[in-house]
Amino acid sequence: MDTLITYLVPLAGVLGLLYTLIKSSWVSKQDTGTKKMAEISEHIQRGAMAFLKAEYKVLSIFVLSVAILLGVTANAQTSHWLVSVSFIIGAFCSGLAGFIGMRVATKANVRTTNAAREGLGKGLNIAFAGGSVMGLGVVGLGVLGLGSLFLIFGDMFGTGTAADVNKVLAVVTGFSFGASSIALFARVGGGIYTKAADVGADLVGKVEAGIPEDHPLNPATIADNVGDNVGDVAGMGADLFESYVGSIIGTMVLGAAFMANPEWADNFNGLSAVLLPLVLAGTGIVTSIIGTFFVRVKEGGNPQTALNIGEFVSAIIMLIASYLLIQWMLPASWAHTTIFGDELTITSMGVFWATIFGLAAGLLIGLITEHYTGTGTGPVKSIVRQSSTGAATNIIAGVGVGMISTAIPIVIIAIAMIASYEFAGLYGIAIAAVGMLSNTGIQLAVDAYGPISDNAGGIAEMSELPSEVRDRTDKLDAVGNTTAAIGKGFAIGSAALTALALFAAFITSYNATHATNLSGINITQPTVMAALFIGAMLPFLFSALSMNAVGRAAMSMIEEVRRQFNDIPELRAGLDAMGRNEGEKLENWSEEDQEIFETATGKAEYEKCVEISTTASLREMIAPGVLAVAVPVAFGFIGGPEMLGGLLAGVTASGVLMALFQSNAGGAWDNAKKMIEEGFEHEGEMLEKGSEAHKASVVGDTVGDPFKDTSGPSLNILIKLMSVVALVIATMI
């Protein structure tokens, strides 16, 4: 049975990639609309690809250096040099996932705009197809990569004994390490890029020059749209790729621990506990594909319902499949496990329940997130009300909402952790994370659908299409929001559980390869407590670094836009013409002004702004990225495994909290602004666009941008990356 499975798993990955290929070529075949639309879309595409190219050039140096380091140190120790090969492949797959996602997203955006000229349904189909390419690409590459590496190295080292499997997994772990490090750079770099462009475009364009968002006269407008792709598509893809891979590999390592347990051998044989996460992931690919067929909307239908049905169908099938697979692969009543002195009887039903706890936790955290950040909810309304007394009270209210929003999710994570442990030991915690992520394919499809429709709106604006097109793309964009909130809940919940699973895997792997076992990590030891303090500090340092980076990069952007407004006479003249005809529609301008405006359009040197965002974000991503890898290595080799464990505990707890705080505060500020823009009555006074309250809410939204799009999401990766590094070096320290 095991042999069959090891061959089937990579095939599931291939299936995912095949789907990607078909959908991607379908998207390419769609019409790009007017010449202007095609031109703008080409600008965005070129900018996005230029960024990826430059980024991958920098990253390949990093990847090669780390790979050499890994190969060299591995030779001298109990580890194997092949781990560096896995590392390179992991990094490559992560980069490829980002590339695939971004390539299709930059194609789908303009085609969505064009389809939206005809109707809502067609727009949805294209945007969702683009998203599903991203989704299935990520899970396909993940399962194919992990599955084939396990197959190849398993063949090489054998999988008969626990020691063999541990050796195989130690090498395969490199894949996860590669994926995580690329993810961190992609998230941080992408996050800095998108916010630098956004803030730069807003501050000089909207505020100083008085031109609307996405206006062709604004030199930073293309960079802004590129940023959406770089940050929200490529960054998010790499992020979920590493969560997905991390949770699977963590579970595999913990599963191998059962093989070393004599009672396991008495009850059951083979690799089933090791293979289960791979099988669940592979099945998830199939159920995700099935789900995508249910996402279709007729003209006049509700796009939200379409997305919900797709996710729901796929989740239900996955649930049933999980039950059957677990019952098939694992023995009904099975060994006592005595890891860390705890006596637990683990059963296949227990493992199934653990996946349910994971799913439930993810869903609940998503709903709570929606409660604290959604339009029209109590907390967001409180921010709206406090905007009426100015920016300061708006900020205080938002910080308060962000901080209080951490409470319930943390309690949920704590309960999920304890419950899945009680039902299936440490393996239960890991499998809960896998359960949460098994539907990543369709979940990510919905997530990526968001920025595609957002971009489609930008293109509609820049190509000066009729306003009903923009209205339709806005509707498409709005639909994704609730689903995206749930997705965020899954991202944070799974990050916490995955980090814990990797943490447990680190201890297990250390014990499997060392004569003196760690009986635990004791925080009454001052060295451990000191490491815990430093670990807890890292998310603060990391957030500060990325936030300051956004500030610096935005400043460069502002200077460039100002320079262009000064140095390009046509642009200057165009702005003057706009000033003369303020508020008037273009067709009512004097002929002369219309001509000046036409000449101005396209004179902005978009590519210079793109270049500035690119170089700035690449320069700024280095320090935080290196920090995240270097600190656990230093603690592991100098301080030893206990201090490394303390460090991980600190960084995980504080990282999850800071991620929740920053993402939710940012989301709440964003929607508070939106609520005011739609008009909100407070104590008889109307808070609306242009009011003092609106200005205050814009301040909150701008503060929230780097919170929710740069530093917040990077922390999810930080905590997993540091755990993976620990797992990789576990055999060497």
Add this chain to the structure above:
Amino acid sequence: MDTLITYLVPLAGVLGLLYTLIKSSWVSKQDTGTKKMAEISEHIQRGAMAFLKAEYKVLSIFVLSVAILLGVTANAQTSHWLVSVSFIIGAFCSGLAGFIGMRVATKANVRTTNAAREGLGKGLNIAFAGGSVMGLGVVGLGVLGLGSLFLIFGDMFGTGTAADVNKVLAVVTGFSFGASSIALFARVGGGIYTKAADVGADLVGKVEAGIPEDHPLNPATIADNVGDNVGDVAGMGADLFESYVGSIIGTMVLGAAFMANPEWADNFNGLSAVLLPLVLAGTGIVTSIIGTFFVRVKEGGNPQTALNIGEFVSAIIMLIASYLLIQWMLPASWAHTTIFGDELTITSMGVFWATIFGLAAGLLIGLITEHYTGTGTGPVKSIVRQSSTGAATNIIAGVGVGMISTAIPIVIIAIAMIASYEFAGLYGIAIAAVGMLSNTGIQLAVDAYGPISDNAGGIAEMSELPSEVRDRTDKLDAVGNTTAAIGKGFAIGSAALTALALFAAFITSYNATHATNLSGINITQPTVMAALFIGAMLPFLFSALSMNAVGRAAMSMIEEVRRQFNDIPELRAGLDAMGRNEGEKLENWSEEDQEIFETATGKAEYEKCVEISTTASLREMIAPGVLAVAVPVAFGFIGGPEMLGGLLAGVTASGVLMALFQSNAGGAWDNAKKMIEEGFEHEGEMLEKGSEAHKASVVGDTVGDPFKDTSGPSLNILIKLMSVVALVIATMI
């Protein structure tokens, strides 16, 4: 020897109180100046006392309930009901310390103003005398209380064996619990009071009605000045009282562990390790008093130098005294200790080094704090620069500075922790905290001097004294700032070390009274990790609660001020007269307007605003206070000692970080505003009062207010209170 010491310690406390009495009556004898000054000062004094009275009424209910609960549960268990008596005495002493400090501060403020009419030196003398009453009162009460309780209960239960001493200390711990819970309420309540009044006075007074700060026509102005006393004097006094007491009791409990160690008996006898912290504290009272004699300045001299010399002299004497006392009381080379499996040889020199590490850590953290928050430093300048692009960038920059400012202090704390452990075991960590706090007397004198001179300035403004008086009080106020930053460093550093000492004491005390010992607290246990997550979340929840409370209380204040402006015709007329004569000096107004203004002055119903701040802050302090006590109790009794340990580790790490982040961000925003008000050239443009950058910096400052004066400092107490609660219930769970 031990008997002699146990009698001498309370005497040192009495000496401190005697000094307090003498200085306090000296301050009372000084002249209060004009009739108007006396009137205003009486308003402030009455408001402050009204708050204390109302607060103590609420707190006495809390104290009695907890005391009854403690007495009842103690009877049924291994604990003793007398712990509730200690608890009541501790609460009473803490309240008394706040009362003494506030009483003298509200007397010293107007007398400082009056003295400042003659010269700087006289002003300094009075303000510092007021501060030293507070400082010596706090340490005197602490040493007297702890010393006499140890004397009495030691007499009752005996101090011959480790078991006896443990019983004594378990009862004495109640004193620390009482002190901590009052401190938390005082800090939170005082913090809410002062910021509600401040924000309320600013937003309606300055912004809506356009009258300057501390203007007699503003009904909230008295409440604002009361708030400075309630928050910065009474709150801070209670805060340091509990740090002081907590670090001493934690060290005593850890010292008792040596008595149980057979090697200790071979090398040495008696209570010396238990008594050492008391002796150091008692000596600190004497050195603090000596230090105060060195704080004097001649006309034209530099007040900063005077304060520095006082602190420096007292620190040097303390250092020498510590060395001699430790060598005298402890054996030169002394037992191996094997607590938690660690083998350490502890020597008297090792213990001395630990106190040095504590002192050095406190000093370094203070300097770092100054670097991140002081006027003219790099980080603050970066906030100033980013204010030129608006409030949003000002906020982002401040948050960034606050977050990055956590890094070095945490590393310092970690190193101090490990180093003092290496030199003197867990006892070393505790004694490092004692070393840091041994000079609390004079340190607190300098801290309390700050709000007294601040208040003196307010009184000068309200009494319409010539501007050179205000200039002098401003100079006095500014002098205290650097010293206050160092004081903050000591507060945070000592809070971290004290919490750790109490944490270790909790384990030691649990093990001393239970058959099954805790061998440690293992974070690889999911229950422990879950508790750690929840612990780390509490500072976020706690900060959110207090921040929201400030928002709500400020709203009530705003409504009351608006009501008075509407309902009191004289006030309305006075404001109109001010509007007609905007920017003109009073003597140049028309006679009619001068008359209207005279009639208006004093018509504001100050006491209504005082009442609103009082009731709001008392109402709002309940939830966070109860939370802080209830959570560790629940975890201890339901989850057991390991989960309680995890909770404490989480709350300590995240609490120290959040306290650093919030205090430093708030401090940096405050000084960035001040730098702009003094004028700052940026890219050829002058940032100054009234500019857009100034408005942005005001937003930052307002956001920073609750950060640095409400939620930030409360967290210092939260972490210690929760550890003390754990220590108190250690024998019962």
